Amino acid sequence: MATTTAGYGSWPSPVDAALAAAHDGRPEYLGAVGDELWWTAPRPEEGGRRALVRRRADGTEESLLPAPWNVRSRVVEYGGQPWAAAVRPASGPLAVFCHFPDQRLYAYEPDALGAEPRPLTPVSAVGGGLRWVDPVIHPDRGEVWCVLEEFTGPAPTDVRRVLAAVPLDGSAAEDRTAVRELSDGRHRFVTGPRLSPDGRRAAWIAWDHPRMPWDGTEVQLAEVTPDGTFREAGTVAGGTAESIPQVDWDAAGRLLFVSDRTGWWNLYRAEVDADGGLAAPEALCPRAEEFGGPLWKIGLRWFTSLENGLIAVVHGRGTTTLGILDPERRALVDAGGTRTEWASTLAAHGTRVVGVAAGPHRSYELVELDTRTGRSRVVGAAHTDAVDPAYLPEPRIRTFTGPGGREIHAQIYPPHHPELGGPEGELPPYVIWAHGGPTGHAPLVLDLEIAYFTSRGIGVAEVNYGGSTGYGREYRERLREQWGVVDVEDCAAVAAALAAEGTADPARLAVRGGSAGGWTTAASLVSTDVYACGTIIYPILDLRGWATDETHDFESQYLHGLIGPLDEVPARYKERSPIEHVDRVTAPFLLLQGLDDVICPPAQAERFLARTAGRGVPHAYLAFEGEGHGFRRADTMVRALEAELALYVRTFGIERQDVPDLEYRT
Known part of the structure; x- marks a missing residue:
């Protein structure tokens, strides 16, 4: 039971970025x-x-x-x-x-x-x-x-x-x-x-x-x-x-x-x-x-x-x-x-x-x-406790209601510390995690990246939005021709519900994701005002480019089902692409990219940044040599995780002295 109070996000934690990186993968x-x-x-x-x-x-x-x-x-x-x-x-x-x-x-x-x-x-x-x-x-x-x-x-x-x-x-x-x-x-x-x-x-x-x-x-x-x-x-x-x-x-x-x-x-x-x-x-x-x-x-x-x-x-x-x-x-x-x-x-x-x-x-x-x-x-490969289990979060499986009454599945990880709690009257910040794929799901498993945030007083909500696997074909098919709509709506609905019920601070909500989750993050920042900031990781940002010659063969026609055939609905490709609506981004963001990524190439991230320049929106960009789609090197993962925390500390007004500075652009 917590014996002391401190501002959410400011808690000291033994779960550092190096520890999380060392236990990444399976x-x-x-x-x-x-x-x-x-x-x-x-x-x-x-x-x-x-x-x-x-x-x-x-x-x-x-x-x-x-x-x-x-x-x-x-x-x-x-x-x-x-x-x-x-x-x-x-x-x-x-x-x-x-x-x-x-x-x-x-x-x-x-x-x-x-x-x-x-x-x-x-x-x-x-x-x-x-x-x-x-x-x-x-x-x-x-x-x-x-x-x-x-x-x-x-x-x-x-x-x-x-x-x-x-x-x-x-x-x-x-x-x-x-x-x-x-x-x-x-x-x-x-x-x-x-x-x-x-x-x-x-x-x-x-x-x-x-x-x-x-x-x-x-x-x-x-x-x-x-x-x-x-x-x-x-x-x-x-x-x-x-x-x-x-x-x-x-x-x-x-x-x-x-x-x-x-x-x-x-x-x-x-x-x-x-x-x-x-x-x-x-x-x-x-x-x-x-x-x-x-x-x-x-x-x-x-x-x-x-x-x-x-x-x-x-x-x-x-x-x-x-x-x-x-x-x-x-x-x-x-x-x-x-x-x-x-x-x-x-x-x-x-x-x-x-x-x-x-x-x-x-x-x-x-x-x-x-x-x-x-x-x-x-x-x-026996599990050993890398840290005292008392610092690990206790997840809650939740089902939320989205637009039209549809069910949205999620796992909620509240802030958790064995000795600390938040001050009376203060609600914690929360980060909405959008998984990759998008035809995939967020598993209910121990993840030290999640513990990195929850043990510091920042909640995490993993959303298995419509289109996720594990719930039958009908749930999977909700994303057909609706990518950038259903996933964005479902993540926003979970965030809004957490705020409405008094679980999360509505002024301190963030969204993050990698690959298809990076797309959902970017699409959320250009189409909603729910989030105070976002972390965009090796994302898809330009549908037309991705549908033509900017990705690999396996997924080169994935958008045929997620968006529709390009030759039949070209306007939809433009309307849904975050890169076409950079002017709508008002929240600070962090963009992380592997320079050897052939699935979501750095060219899209660089075009997005070029259009963002001079608009007055604080943002940071970290590009990693030798990394492809999904970071694998310990030093990369440490830098990326610490940079993400730095974004939340700055945006949410959290007092910490152990976070490396981010070089922001505007």
């Missing part, structure tokens, strides 16, 4: 390699690289590769599953991974004395070169099958994607022609092929512009001939208005896939006949819940089959949990516990399943569930 791309678990882990203090981590059977953890090896793919810029490994009882595991700087595939034998990674794929000087993702090693064929993204020209959209087989002997390291293409390239986007248990068929997911994978995808099925070629590939499920984000097989050779054909991503199973046709799929656990999510990265997993016939599933509505599904009895049993977010990565190991999970008081860690006993335990 384990990803989990896999079982024999009795071991492997995954990638963030290393902010090592230039933001992703390390490949190995947990041996005795529980010890080690990085397989030293810096500067960076296990991360750039396919569709957001990447995906960047590694694979095969067990070799006589000589230790064989790993194949994608190295971020050159995007080549490398083979590595970590248990071989003196071994170094050796390249498997060549370098191309055309456009963005050759990139690889979602590998699966087939030792019997001497190949690794994966997705190849190949640039054919200098433009971001001069690109093709195919399924490919890369020789493990290194013969393709300098020879592009030695890479065997498995698919015909007729689809713009593909995921890696999943081979049936008998090796006779391969299944994968494909889609084309202008659809995004949460709009509509198709399951492709092909016969695999003895020589490893694919024959008679065709669509067996999905379509333009049905999103299937994952496909795989069960032990009996039946196809498993997640589909939102009912309006919710649910799990289905279907028999495949001798001619490759698909029987009517059966829903294994029909519920008004999500058993899948948006396919932002290639190779995400929301379900995996276990050797005992059970299926581990990540599911939920808003928050998620791990469940074990008996597909024959249609019975689902949840793991239980206090974790509120399970990531889209699962690994089966016998009758056990391992996932990556977090909760409001624990950061992401590897959690193993034994399906025989129902017991779970942490087996990797």
Whole structure:
């Protein structure tokens, strides 16, 4: 209980920016390699690289590769599953991974004395070169099958994607022609092929512009001939208005896939006949819940089959949990516990399943569930309290009412300090956080960036505005042709409600967000008078530029659904773009930008600043060399977080002496 009062925002806190930066990121791309678990882990203090981590059977953890090896793919810029490994009882595991700087595939034998990674794929000087993702090693064929993204020209959209087989002997390291293409390239986007248990068929997911994978995808099925070629590939499920984000097989050779054909991503199973046709799929656990999510990265997993016939599933509505599904009895049993977010990565190991999970008081860690006993335990990347938990916020799940009576989901983090409270009669400042995507959501998990503010006396409200995932397709579709309207209205409605109920100071409200959240922040500053300031992070600011040649291929036609076709509604692109209405900005703002960002390029930020100059609005701009879309380096994150606090201190009239000065422009 608080024993002393001090002005909101002025409280001392042990949660500093360096601590928050050191705990940024989470384990990803989990896999079982024999009795071991492997995954990638963030290393902010090592230039933001992703390390490949190995947990041996005795529980010890080690990085397989030293810096500067960076296990991360750039396919569709957001990447995906960047590694694979095969067990070799006589000589230790064989790993194949994608190295971020050159995007080549490398083979590595970590248990071989003196071994170094050796390249498997060549370098191309055309456009963005050759990139690889979602590998699966087939030792019997001497190949690794994966997705190849190949640039054919200098433009971001001069690109093709195919399924490919890369020789493990290194013969393709300098020879592009030695890479065997498995698919015909007729689809713009593909995921890696999943081979049936008998090796006779391969299944994968494909889609084309202008659809995004949460709009509509198709399951492709092909016969695999003895020589490893694919024959008679065709669509067996999905379509333009049905999103299937994952496909795989069960032990009996039946196809498993997640589909939102009912309006919710649910799990289905279907028999495949001798001619490759698909029987009517059966829903294994029909519920008004999500058993899948948006396919932002290639190779995400929301379900995996276990050797005992059970299926581990990540599911939920808003928050998620791990469940074990008996597909024959249609019975689902949840793991239980206090974790509120399970990531889209699962690994089966016998009758056990391992996932990556977090909760409001624990950061992401590897959690193993034994399906025989129902017991779970942490087996990797164990959470440790970086700070006394008494300084961490207590989130509240809230549902607000927006325009037209629509529901708005949010997580509210009030200011919290074990020894301090605000003066009587003073209301705290609040920052509205708009998540990226926009087809995504803000998870209910421990975030030290949030604690950085709440422990100082500044509240945070994460808004899962209309268009967010986790609440069904209808909620997701609220943003169709309404981006810059619904997201802005929903964030403003939450801010206004917090002020009206006496939770937040109406004169000290701020808005912030990165990427699509940066767009919502900028759009809020030009279209509402709710906020006293805003933090705009690697944003989209100019719709016409972003819809033509100022972003990457994956999202180059995203606006077709979010705004409408450019050739049909050109005026809407101008009316919604913050860059066209700089004269409406009256609140101070901070703009943060990575100079290597190819998704939201710095050119848009620089044009926005040029139009702002001389208008008398205080603003600051921090640009970071070597940073792309999403800051990864510890020094960058420290500077950005401290600058954001400096904006609020100055705007809200908070008395602090430990905040670095910001160089403001007007």
